[in-house]
Amino acid sequence: MATDSRSAEPASAPAAEAIGSAGFVHLVARADGDALAASGLLARALADRGTPFQVSVGPTVADRTERVRDRRAAADDVTVAIGAVDADATRLDTDDRPATLAALEAVRGLEASPDHVLALAGLVAAGVEPGAGESEWVLEAARTQGLVDRRPGVAVPTTDPVDGLAHSTRLRAPWSGDLSATRTALEELGVDLAAPDAFDSDAHRTIGSAVALDIVGDDEAVPAAAETVQRVLRPYATADAPFATIGGYADVLEATARTEPGTGAALAMGHDAREPALDAWREHGRRAHAALEAGSTGRYDGLFVVGVDDGPVEAVARIAAAYRSPESTVLAVADGEAAIATRGGEPLGATVEAVARELEEVGIEGVAYDGGRRRGYLRYDPGVDESTLIQIVRDRR
Known part of the structure; x- marks a missing residue:
């Protein structure tokens, strides 16, 4: 229900100041990839400090407000909202800035080391190109540590291009949502689809070029598609992360935030949730493309x-x-x-x-x-x- 006032405005002091001495922290997050990544960054910092915490994900302001109000807080408990709430809570983010950036500031304020790959995925989910604006230092840190490397190809979460392209919600081609049609389209390229781990730059480049042509050449594509598809090309590949690229990681965060928030929260916190997260992502992508088609x-x-x-x-x-x-x-x-x-x-x-x-x-x-x-x-x-x-x-x- 829409309400007449909002009592939880963005905190004037850093969130780190509010939660630094807390005995328990309740993180209440908006149901999107950016907020999920932000909650994971904070949760990992709290775990490193030995501070007990709970992560809740709510798809609406009312859902999050209810989660805040229903909990009986002790004197040293702190509730941090990632997204708007109509209750007494410290708001981490603002409406015009990615929650991931605010979480990074809070983590650094707690003198903890953030997961730069998760942070980059959260930024991509928020619509920010890695390295753009305030995110420049995040990308540089990831590169310095050897965590990411830019290569040709398409930003999908899996090394298998058929699986990744068919279920991605970051692109729309004639074969999107259909595994068989996607495989047929890629088989025509002469790339050995049975050995994706052995792909070299030429193989990735061939797939990326074909995908771009299929997208912009689709009869239903609008002129904006030519610009949009550039955001999924030449991805940042990951060296040691749950998913093959930063953009693919962002797509999984978005999918799980809406369909399997518990799985998404576990993933963002660093737990072994890759396979159930991918299952949720596949179903989400399949349904999204089928719904758009029909x-x-x-x-x-x-x-x-x-x-x-x-x-x-x-x-x-x-x-x-x-x-x-x-x-x-x-x-x-x-x-x-x-x-x-x-x-x-x-x-x-x-x-x-x-x-x-x-x-x-x-x-x-x-x-x-x-x-x-x-x-x-x-x-x-x-x-x-x-x-x-x-x-x-x-x-x-």
Whole structure:
């Protein structure tokens, strides 16, 4: 439910100051890859210090608020929110800056050593190119330690390119979501798919070039696809990490945050959760591409709408905005939930909160929402008329 005030504003003092002497820390995270990585960075620092902690992941402001309020805190307990909450908590991040960067500052304030590969994956999930802006030192540290190396190819989590490309939600090609079709497309390249660990630069380059051509040459691709696909080419390969590339790691974080948050949290904390995380990622990618393929579409002034019968609306909206939408803003609508995604970098928290308020004002029940960088999520009574939601979002865009 949308509320009239927010009591948990971003903390003026570093989060490290709030949790440095805590007896117990409750981390309550937004359900996306950036926030999941931030929670993992903090959790690892707390574990190194011997400070007990708990990580909770909530897909809406109301869900996170309930988790904070339901817990009986001791005098030396501290609750850190990664994402907005309507309760008494220390807010780690701000709406216009990746939570991963805020977590890195807190970890350094605790005099702990962050996992630079996890941090880079969180930044990519937040839409930040590794090494750009404030992240330059993170990439440099990872390179200095020999943790990452840029190479030709495509950013997927697995060494098997068929598996990685078919299930990735960071790209959209004619074969996306279909293992058999992906394999057929790659077999035509003359690359030995049975020995991906032996791929040299030429093999990776061949696959990357073919993927780019398939994406931009798709009849349904929009001009923006040519720019978007550049973000998944020439990936940062990892030397000793759960997944083959930084971009692939980010894709898994995004998938698990929405579908298997417990698995995602365990992964971010450094536990051995690679296989269940990959299983969740595969199912998430398959469903997202199938939903986009089968979905209905409508174009409005400044808004592209995708109607989804069954599928992860946030992933559908994100993929459509990147590769299929002639408009910069996409609304994906399913039964009782919707997602907003944009190609721009503006935060959507205020927009989705305003949409939630207006839905309540016209009598819609069960409204809950969340917003972050370039994404917004809504949950509501399934009986709501789709045209009502579309009109409200149009008015707010």
